[in-house]
Amino acid sequence: KVDKEDVKKSIPRSSLTMANFHPDFDKFVYPPRLLENNLKIKACIWMYEDLGLISKFHIPMRTLVHFMLMVRKGYRDPPYHNFDHAFSVMHHAYLIAKNLQLNSKLSDLEVIALLTASICHDLDHRGTNNAFQVNSHSVLASLYSSEGSVLERHHFAQAMCILNTSGCNIFENMSRKEYVRTLDLVKHIILATDVASHLQILPQLEKIVEEGMDLTNTCQRELLLALCMTACDLSDQTKQWETTKNTAKLIYKEFFSQGDMEKRMGNNPEIIHDRERACVPQLQINFMLHIAQPVYRILAALFPVYGEVYQRVQLNIGRWRRVEKEFKSRGLPNTDSLDFLT
Numbered sequence: 001k002v003d004k005e006d007v008k009k010s011i012p013r014s015s016l017t018m019a020n021f022h023p024d025f026d027k028f029v030y031p032p033r034l035l036e037n038n039l040k041i042k043a044c045i046w047m048y049e050d051l052g053l054i055s056k057f058h059i060p061m062r063t064l065v066h067f068m069l070m071v072r073k074g075y076r077d078p079p080y081h082n083f084d085h086a087f088s089v090m091h092h093a094y095l096i097a098k099n100l101q102l103n104s105k106l107s108d109l110e111v112i113a114l115l116t117a118s119i120c121h122d123l124d125h126r127g128t129n130n131a132f133q134v135n136s137h138s139v140l141a142s143l144y145s146s147e148g149s150v151l152e153r154h155h156f157a158q159a160m161c162i163l164n165t166s167g168c169n170i171f172e173n174m175s176r177k178e179y180v181r182t183l184d185l186v187k188h189i190i191l192a193t194d195v196a197s198h199l200q201i202l203p204q205l206e207k208i209v210e211e212g213m214d215l216t217n218t219c220q221r222e223l224l225l226a227l228c229m230t231a232c233d234l235s236d237q238t239k240q241w242e243t244t245k246n247t248a249k250l251i252y253k254e255f256f257s258q259g260d261m262e263k264r265m266g267n268n269p270e271i272i273h274d275r276e277r278a279c280v281p282q283l284q285i286n287f288m289l290h291i292a293q294p295v296y297r298i299l300a301a302l303f304p305v306y307g308e309v310y311q312r313v314q315l316n317i318g319r320w321r322r323v324e325k326e327f328k329s330r331g332l333p334n335t336d337s338l339d340f341l342t
């Protein structure tokens, strides 16, 4: 007797509608950095499909494929701010949309804007931060420093270039009104990834937690989208220790390279960029306590199902505290020798 289940399992579920990247692919515990590179484009397309966005906005498959290939090409290869980071950020946006049932609280327009902003949010990142653009008088600074969020404005400009490339405009079948609104949302969400901007809206987010969220209010919907985007941008901190540890290695590799360049330019780098002065576990704990943890605490307060994500951030902070003690007890030199990270 051939069991029905066995027959179903034997059918190759290769069609897009039954993607099988991993049994936990749509769970908060899944670390997207584990997915092999040549499946990432297909996974990006699957995430739009699974959220019903391809049919809702009549996105031609060839357009979505061309768009994704152009986005991947639009990333450079610094240690951290590369396409792998963009993919992991988009994956967290997909998890939030799916597991927080955002489509019942936000419009499909807001969901597709969040997903698209996620994969585009660091386009053409050079591995140096906003302060470096200004101090080095980079071309980007000459373009955008008067308005602030120099890099983020460039990332959005790059996303617009891709959408304006023929055959790549995934929003082409939207009404004029929808199209304009979606681009405004993508811009708002990408600009929200400037941590300085996030810190400015933090008091308003705390207020929403105290007073309860009113999603009929457009400002509050846009604050929620900004919060979700920051949660996605920092989502490596919400995975198992291996991911958090590896991300620290990549981020500080990028930070210390910037510090080396600043020294060669005769400028004094921030401690966080100075391989001779930085104590990585301490800096990591500072970042998690003051920037990352509040993000996940607030999102978990607004959406209880997100509590498991907040718990994992807490676990990782505890792990870094243990590492910091180890670091100090061994009197390790403040080099960037993160290899000690067991």
Ligand SMILES: Cc1nc2ccc(C(=O)N[C@]34C[C@H]5C[C@H](C[C@H](C5)C3)C4)cc2n2c(-c3ccccc3Cl)nnc12
Binding pocket: 193, 194, 195, 196, 233, 234, 247, 248, 251, 272, 287
């Ligand atoms: C692990 C980890 N550590 C991080 C430590 C520090 C900072 C950081 O920007 N600090 C600040 C500290 C003050 C106030 C503002 C503006 C500047 C001055 C610089 C923020 C980011 C960190 N970060 C990010 C990240 C998220 C968004 C953009 C860029 C990055 Cl790198 N993603 N992961 C991490």
Ligand SMILES: [Mg+2]
Binding pocket: 121, 122, 151, 193, 194
């Ligand atoms: Mg960024």
Ligand SMILES: [Zn+2]
Binding pocket: 085, 089, 121, 122, 193, 233
């Ligand atoms: Zn980012």
